Amino acid sequence: MAKRPAVLSWILVAALGSLAFSQNPPVREPVKPSGPLQYEVSVVLKLIQVYVTDKKGKPVEGLSREDFLVTDNGKFMPVTDFEKHALRPVADQAEPAQAAAPAAPAAAPDRRMSRKFFLFFDFAYNSARGIVKGRKAALHFLDTKVVPDDEIALLSYSAVKGLVVHEYLTTDHRKIRQTLAEIGQKESAGRAGEIEDEYWRMVQAQEDEPASGSANPLAGVVGNRQESQRLAEAFILKLTALAKALRLIPGQKQFLFFSTGVPKSLLYGYTPKNSRFGAGGGFGAGSPAGATGDTVLRDKNEQMYREFGASGCTFFAFDTRETAKVAALFNYDEMTFAGGSRSMFNQGGASQDATNVYKDEGTTGRETLEKLTTTTGGKYFGNIDMYEKTMGEVQNITGSYYVLGYYLSEQADGRFHDIKVEVKRKGCEVRAQAGYFSPKPYREYTRLEKQLQLFDIALNEHSAFRAPVSLSMTVLSFARGSEAGLEILANIPGDVTQTLSGNRVEFVSIIFDQRGDVCDVRRLEADPAPHRGRALVFGIGTSLKPGEYDCRLVVRDMQTGLSLVASTRARVGAPQTAGLRLDTPLLLVEEAGAAFLEADVKGAPRLSSWRDVYGFDRLIYSPSTGAVPGFNRKILILLPYSVEAEKAADMGFSVSLAQSASGVKIPVACALAGKTRDGDKETAWLELPIDGLEPGDYLLYIFAEDHASQARGHVQTTFTITKE
Numbered sequence: 001m002a003k004r005p006a007v008l009s010w011i012l013v014a015a016l017g018s019l020a021f022s023q024n025p026p027v028r029e030p031v032k033p034s035g036p037l038q039y040e041v042s043v044v045l046k047l048i049q050v051y052v053t054d055k056k057g058k059p060v061e062g063l064s065r066e067d068f069l070v071t072d073n074g075k076f077m078p079v080t081d082f083e084k085h086a087l088r089p090v091a092d093q094a095e096p097a098q099a100a101a102p103a104a105p106a107a108a109p110d111r112r113m114s115r116k117f118f119l120f121f122d123f124a125y126n127s128a129r130g131i132v133k134g135r136k137a138a139l140h141f142l143d144t145k146v147v148p149d150d151e152i153a154l155l156s157y158s159a160v161k162g163l164v165v166h167e168y169l170t171t172d173h174r175k176i177r178q179t180l181a182e183i184g185q186k187e188s189a190g191r192a193g194e195i196e197d198e199y200w201r202m203v204q205a206q207e208d209e210p211a212s213g214s215a216n217p218l219a220g221v222v223g224n225r226q227e228s229q230r231l232a233e234a235f236i237l238k239l240t241a242l243a244k245a246l247r248l249i250p251g252q253k254q255f256l257f258f259s260t261g262v263p264k265s266l267l268y269g270y271t272p273k274n275s276r277f278g279a280g281g282g283f284g285a286g287s288p289a290g291a292t293g294d295t296v297l298r299d300k301n302e303q304m305y306r307e308f309g310a311s312g313c314t315f316f317a318f319d320t321r322e323t324a325k326v327a328a329l330f331n332y333d334e335m336t337f338a339g340g341s342r343s344m345f346n347q348g349g350a351s352q353d354a355t356n357v358y359k360d361e362g363t364t365g366r367e368t369l370e371k372l373t374t375t376t377g378g379k380y381f382g383n384i385d386m387y388e389k390t391m392g393e394v395q396n397i398t399g400s401y402y403v404l405g406y407y408l409s410e411q412a413d414g415r416f417h418d419i420k421v422e423v424k425r426k427g428c429e430v431r432a433q434a435g436y437f438s439p440k441p442y443r444e445y446t447r448l449e450k451q452l453q454l455f456d457i458a459l460n461e462h463s464a465f466r467a468p469v470s471l472s473m474t475v476l477s478f479a480r481g482s483e484a485g486l487e488i489l490a491n492i493p494g495d496v497t498q499t500l501s502g503n504r505v506e507f508v509s510i511i512f513d514q515r516g517d518v519c520d521v522r523r524l525e526a527d528p529a530p531h532r533g534r535a536l537v538f539g540i541g542t543s544l545k546p547g548e549y550d551c552r553l554v555v556r557d558m559q560t561g562l563s564l565v566a567s568t569r570a571r572v573g574a575p576q577t578a579g580l581r582l583d584t585p586l587l588l589v590e591e592a593g594a595a596f597l598e599a600d601v602k603g604a605p606r607l608s609s610w611r612d613v614y615g616f617d618r619l620i621y622s623p624s625t626g627a628v629p630g631f632n633r634k635i636l637i638l639l640p641y642s643v644e645a646e647k648a649a650d651m652g653f654s655v656s657l658a659q660s661a662s663g664v665k666i667p668v669a670c671a672l673a674g675k676t677r678d679g680d681k682e683t684a685w686l687e688l689p690i691d692g693l694e695p696g697d698y699l700l701y702i703f704a705e706d707h708a709s710q711a712r713g714h715v716q717t718t719f720t721i722t723k724e
Contacts, residue, residue: 044410045081046072047113049252049312050402050421051431057393059400060428061086068404069422081405083113087147087395113251113403114149116169117141118313119176121183122259123158124235125365130320130384134258135183137318137387141256142177145395152176156183159231163238168455169249175516229294232266236300243307245449247437248465249456253313254398255378260321261365267301268367269293301368305375310416312433315378316394317369318387377431397431414440442561457554457563458510465563469496472625473566475551476541477573478583478613478640478681484572486511487541487610489586490553491625492564494535500528502559507599509540512550520544524599525558531595537623540599541610546574580711582704583640586614587719589632591622612678614638627720630695635719636673637686643706650707653686660697660718670702695723 048070052060065082119138121131146152151169154176158164166179246253308315370380379397381390404421414437421432445453456463476487488509505528511520520542538555548571555564573581596618598611621636628635643649655670673685686702698721703714 043407045405045407046077046410046436047081047250048404048406048419048421048432049113050404051252051397051400052402052423053397053429053431054427055429058396059086060423060425061400063402063423063425065404067424068402069424070404070406071420072406072408073417077406077408079404079406081403083403085113085401085403087399114151115147115398115401116151116153116249116251116253117146118153118155118253118255119180120255120257120259121154121156122257123156124231125260125262126258126320127260130258130260131183133384133387134318134320135180137384137391138180138256138258139177140387141391141394142173142180145391146173148173154179154183157235157238159234162234163242165455168459170459172516229266229297232262233297233300235262236297236304240300240304240307241446241448243304243311243313245446245452246308246311246313248449248452249312251312252401252433253311254394255308255313255315255376256394257315257317257369257372258320258384259317259365259369260319261317261367261369261372262301263363263365264367265293265363267293267298302371302375305372308372309376309434310437312436313376314431315373315376317373317378317380318384318390319366319369319380319382320384321364321366410438412439412441414438414444442557443559445561453561453563454508454554454556457556457565458508458552463565465561466565467562469564471496471553471555471564471566472627473551473553473568474586474623474625475568475570476584476586476610476614477570478610479573479581479642483543484546484574485541485543486549486551486570486572487539488551488553489610489623489625490538490555490566491623491627492536492538492555494533496564497528497531497536498533499562500532500557500560502557503527503529504558506554506556506558507538507540507597508554508556509542509599510552510554511542511544512552514548516550519549522599524597526597528557531597535591535594535622537594537596538599539597539610544572546572578644580704580706580709580713581642582702582713582715583613585700585702585715585717586638587624587628587717588616588621588636588638589624589628590620590636592619594618594622613640613681613683615676615678615683624719626718627722628690630721630723633689633691635688635690637670637688637702638683639686639702639704639715640681640683641704641713642681643709643711649682649709651682651684652705652707653684654703655686655688656701656703657688658699658701660699666693666698690721693721695721 050068052063054060061084063084065079068079070077070079119141121134121138123131126134142152148171150173151171152167152173153165153169154167156164156166166183167176170176366380366382372378373380379393381393383390416435416437418435419433421430423430453465457465471490471492473488473490476489477484478487505526507524507526509520509522510518513519522540522542524540538553540553548569550567551570552565552567556562616636616638624635639653641651643651653670653672655668657666657668658664659666668688670686670688673687675685676683684704688700698719699716700719701714701716703712705712
């Protein structure tokens with residue numbers, strides 16, 4: 001897979017998703033019970049973000065829990081949990097704090113309720129110039145308004161690529177800025193707005209100068225306009241799917257939307273000024289196509305607005321049109337000729353409406369952007385060049401907020417809960433999510449919802465989707481000639497495999513390089529039935545260049561959505577042409593009955609099987625990926641090595657053991673139990689007695705020396721002795 005600058009892009013997950021969802025046979029739904037459906041009921045803590053401002057739009061601070069009234073589906077809910085969040089300006093945060101009396105440490109805020117911003121670039125309804133201006137405004141927001149705890153995501157939509165998530169919610173703002181800087185003119189693929197402008201320009205021209213003969217000069221552009229309507233419908237449906245998927249993400253989501261908007265005329269119709277058809281809908285025979293709008297498309301668009309509002313999304317729309325600016329007496333020339341001189345007149349001296357700052361708003365997207373912001377509780381900004389001021393307004397609105405928590409009995413039925421939040425203090429305006437949806441069975445998730453869940457599981461350390469079960473994982477780095485790479489091994493306990501009740505489980509490995517870029521993604525899907533109730537050792541490997549890597553493994557039941565995650569760091573060394581090379585040691589414990597599953601991704605490059613290098617009897621031993629039950633009396637260490645020498649190697653080995661916490665060394669001796677060979681690679685079998693060691697974390701150093709060539713080397717690993 002080619003390396004991309006973004007951490008995860010929608011294109012990458014679309015490729016992954018095509019394996020996960022498109023190419024697999026349909027899920028066999030369980031037999032439905034003859035009686036009424038039963039939903040699991042649980043008591044949960046529901047957290048709601050609330051923004052309170054005065055009549056001037058300034059945040060209202062100093063409110064207490066008693067100042068709020070909350071109803072859920074009309075039922076009064078006592079507020080049991082309460083937090084205040086007030087952000088200082090970024091510049092103030094950089095100033096040294098003045099001396100003050102020590103105060104008690106504040107409780108760390110719930111990371112799920114940090115601010116969440118989605119920077120959303122619309123390439124379908126935009127221009128190259130508008131995209132550049134939007135990018136400049138977004139970079140200003142990142143540089144001056146964002147604080148360390150803010151979670152930022154970067155999205156875009158184009159007619160060619162569809163919806164792309166360049167970066168998912170992350171506090172790695174450096175990564176967001178790096179990816180944002182690469183969004184530019186090449187992404188502008190939207191022609192729908194231009195088609196709409198051209199259509200109505202030709203309608204007006206036909207009325208001014210009726211064509212002779214029977215040929216209709218509008219015939220060609222009418223066809224193009226129908227294509228424009230199709231593109232608008234695709235845009236609306238994709239954003240509606242996004243809105244529904246965002247129900248899964250807790251907290252309020254703030255969208256900074258850079259667009260010119262879907263043209264109003266596509267949805268609500270339009271009659272040119274001074275048209276012979278008149279105004280106000282008095283259309284007769286011969287009215288231009290689209291004069292009455294498209295009621296079906298309009299209803300879908302308004303449904304999209306409601307879905308975003310119900311999902312806790314607030315839109316701040318930044319109209320990137322030059323002519324979206326409000327005209328003023330002394331800046332007329334600047335608005336009309338920004339970016340270069342353009343003639344206002346044709347050869348006949350007639351004014352050109354295409355460059356007029358007073359352009360008829362009937363064919364622009366201003367009204368659709370305003371409706372989007374009004375429905376979701378946000379704000380429309382018409383002058384993109386005033387981004388310093390408008391981003392300050394966004395900061396004022398979102399910078400101070402409250403988190404209200406209340407307990408309720410929740411059913412996994414997917415139903416909508418209507419929320420109303422009021423403040424007792426007079427003169428306050430409250431902005432909170434319109435409601436939320438109860439969880440629904442995972443089998444009812446859409447493809448987009450499953451993809452968003454995967455993003456959240458893989459990238460969010462505080463994901464609400466992760467099961468409260470941790471997997472132990474280790475990574476083996478070993479070489480075969482000039483080839484090097486990693487093998488990920490994970491242990492899934494039998495009591496966990498027992499809970500995998502579906503008939504499809506996916507294993508997704510994601511490897512990040514030092515810059516945080518995704519450099520490898522692998523996926524295997526398997527039926528868990530043969531392994532249910534048994535300890536499972538899963539392995540998946542790949543060839544990689546030398547370097548440092550972060551490795552993550554996601555295990556997800558495709559029927560129930562149960563998700564497990566493991567992660568660790570690893571290093572791939574450069575190929576070694578001379579001397580002694582030691583690979584990663586593998587620890588084994590005597591454990592019978594474990595099942596083994598190794599991914600073999602068709603068509604994907606990978607390293608030679610780890611089983612050839614780390615060969616052992618699987619009926620007797622099982623890999624330890626970090627935890628060693630205390631009843632074990634010894635550990636078997638498999639250490640692969642290679643020596644480039646003319647003479648046969650004469651190897652000697654020794655170990656050193658220390659407690660991780662104290663660093664206290666523990667006298668221990670290892671014994672060479674045997675050797676195996678596979679090609680140019682030899683593997684030493686070392687027995688390490690651990691009988692009598694206290695439960696805890698340990699550091700293990702293994703030293704090796706080739707007495708024939710005097711080559712020396714050492715490797716280290718860690719393990720934990722549990723009380724079991």
